[in-house]
Structure formats: C-alpha cells, structure tokens
Amino acid sequence: MITRTPIAVHREEVEAGGSGARWQRQLSESIRDPATLCHRLGLDPALLPGAEQGHDLFEVRVPEAYLSRIRAGDPADPLLRQVLPLGDEARAVAGFIDDPLQEREHAPRPGLIHKYANRVLLIASPTCAINCRYCFRRHFPYAENAPSLREWDATLDYLRQDETIHEVILSGGDPLASSDRRLAWLVEQLDAIPHLKRLRIHTRLPVVIPDRVDTALLAWLGSTRLQRVVVLHINHAREIDAAVEAACSRLQAAGATLLNQSVLLRGINDDVETLATLSERLFEAGILPYYLHVLDPVAGAAHFDVDDREARTLVQALRQRLAGFLMPRLVREIPGEASKTPL
Numbered sequence: 001m002i003t004r005t006p007i008a009v010h011r012e013e014v015e016a017g018g019s020g021a022r023w024q025r026q027l028s029e030s031i032r033d034p035a036t037l038c039h040r041l042g043l044d045p046a047l048l049p050g051a052e053q054g055h056d057l058f059e060v061r062v063p064e065a066y067l068s069r070i071r072a073g074d075p076a077d078p079l080l081r082q083v084l085p086l087g088d089e090a091r092a093v094a095g096f097i098d099d100p101l102q103e104r105e106h107a108p109r110p111g112l113i114h115k116y117a118n119r120v121l122l123i124a125s126p127t128c129a130i131n132c133r134y135c136f137r138r139h140f141p142y143a144e145n146a147p148s149l150r151e152w153d154a155t156l157d158y159l160r161q162d163e164t165i166h167e168v169i170l171s172g173g174d175p176l177a178s179s180d181r182r183l184a185w186l187v188e189q190l191d192a193i194p195h196l197k198r199l200r201i202h203t204r205l206p207v208v209i210p211d212r213v214d215t216a217l218l219a220w221l222g223s224t225r226l227q228r229v230v231v232l233h234i235n236h237a238r239e240i241d242a243a244v245e246a247a248c249s250r251l252q253a254a255g256a257t258l259l260n261q262s263v264l265l266r267g268i269n270d271d272v273e274t275l276a277t278l279s280e281r282l283f284e285a286g287i288l289p290y291y292l293h294v295l296d297p298v299a300g301a302a303h304f305d306v307d308d309r310e311a312r313t314l315v316q317a318l319r320q321r322l323a324g325f326l327m328p329r330l331v332r333e334i335p336g337e338a339s340k341t342p343l
Ligand SMILES: *Cc1c(COP(=O)(O)O)cnc(C)c1O
Pocket: 113, 114, 115, 116, 119, 120, 121, 169, 339, 340
C-alpha cells in the first residue's frame, strides 16, 4: 500500500496496534498549565496572572513539538500568541458571543452538521491537540457533540439516505485526535456508501504534532477509494519546520491533496509580508492556500480582530505580491448562509 516514502515504524505502534503510538504519548505529555508554559519559555512572570485568568475560561494546551518552534523570551512571538492565554479574554465585547456560527441549530444527528449543499461536516473528535486562543469552538459543547459508537450508526444512516451528499468532512475538535482504529472503521463505513466521492479532513494535528502522520494513519488514508483532501490550519510560516514538511510529504504520498486555511489574526499575521511569506512557505511544503478567514466573533477573542476594511486592504496588497494560485480566498462565515461569504 503506502510504501512510496520510507516511514519509520515504531515498535510500540506495531505491538499496540496504534493505541500506544508515539503521537498519543506526545499528546498526553502536552503542557496544560500557564505556569509551565511561561517557565519553559523564559517569559516574564508578570504575564502569569493574565494567563491564569484566560486559562480558567479555556484551558492551555501546547504539545512539545509546537513549543519547540516558539522563540523563548519573546512575548510577541506569533506562535506563542496563538497559545498563551491573556487577561483580555475575560473582557466582554459587544458582538463577540459564545456560539458565533449558531451550529447547534444545524445538527440533524449528534456530531453531524449539514449546512452546505453536497457536503456534511462530522465532528469526529471532541478534542484538539492544541488550544488556539482565537478558536470559534472555545465554547462549543464538545461533549454533547461527540457521538458514541451507537450514535455513529444514526449518522451513517443519514449519509446513506441522502444521495446528494458527495463529500464528508471530518472535523472537530481535531478529527485526527481520534485513534486510528476508530478512524479506520469510520472511513471503511464511508467507503461503502456509493454516492460519496470525497473524504476531507480538517486538521491541525500534522502541524502541531507531525508524528501524528504515522504508518497507522497512512494505512487507512492510503487505502480508501474516496478522493482525499487534507485541509491544514497554519497561520504563520514559522509553524512549518522540517518535521511538518516531512509529514506533508507522507500525506501526499498517501494520495492526499493538501490545502491550508488560516485565520487573519491581529498581532500574528496581519501584515502583507507575513501573509506573503506564509503562502510561499506553504507551497514549498506542497500545500495550496485555500481560505483566509476573518475571525469569527467568539467571546474572548476580540483582541485578535482585524476589521473588514483593513482585511480587504491587506488582501489587495497581497494580490500584488503573489502568483494567483498562492492567494487564499478572504472569507467570513455568516450563520444561515449556504457557503462561506467572500469579502
Ligand atoms: C466550512 C464548512 C464546510 C466546507 O465549506 P467549503 O467552502 O467547501 O470549504 C462545510 N460545512 C460546514 C458546516 C462548514 O462550516
């Protein structure tokens, strides 16, 4: 099957069939508290009270593989800013609410969101490997939306009965936070539904823990008859190191088309130079820029917001810098609309 790229096989993975996989250990060893995060990065202890305040609202989670890309001692580092909680998160700002996408109204089955034509989104895992401070799901009731195995049957029936559905998007949380045993089972079920053509996976895991792209994952990804698209989530060129690039090559070797979505974030990537470098770096890693999302107005993330006028100006300037195929589409998600809305 997937023997086009040499892949290191870890003994414990083979023996445990994936459950003792290296990535799962890395996941469980992630940094989970602000004090450790600040200490490990040599940050000013004055940041700690604010960080604790933000952590109480949405817990810190940073895997070591991501930590290693953060510049120590720099509170403005664009990777750090994505994961370090701030006191600002506790500030109530008009228009920034708990469920900006009103997804709870579009779930015909637990864990299934059917808002757009021909494609559905499945919440395949309630958790993520990293907690991004600007996440629009920071208040999402994950637990209620993570289907049990029995509930998957209802979801699969829904997919079998609606022949207009051609594409299934695995989302979350992060779908790749699920075990490969579970994912292989799910993909096998999807494979057997004749009207399905594509499997899309929206994930940040190959970016934050590149070892996630291991032999067990490549086995199910590489053997489905469905066309595969992996949409990564990268906001800054420095998130792509050699290990991420290697993980991307393995995904491609398993037949996946790689796309990227970013979020336009104040203080992280809200300038032309940073966005141009990101697009160039993505392409070097074999990834095409897909969407640049304006921030969803989620409570606790207002300090990341870039207003529409500024966003349009940035994207116009970016267009003068980049080849057309390196331009992400600037979009917003508006509840009730049948697609993302271009700005
Ligand atoms: C974003 C999204 C999709 C995918 O939209 P594309 O424009 O095809 O990338 C599908 N379903 C839901 C609920 C979404 O939010």
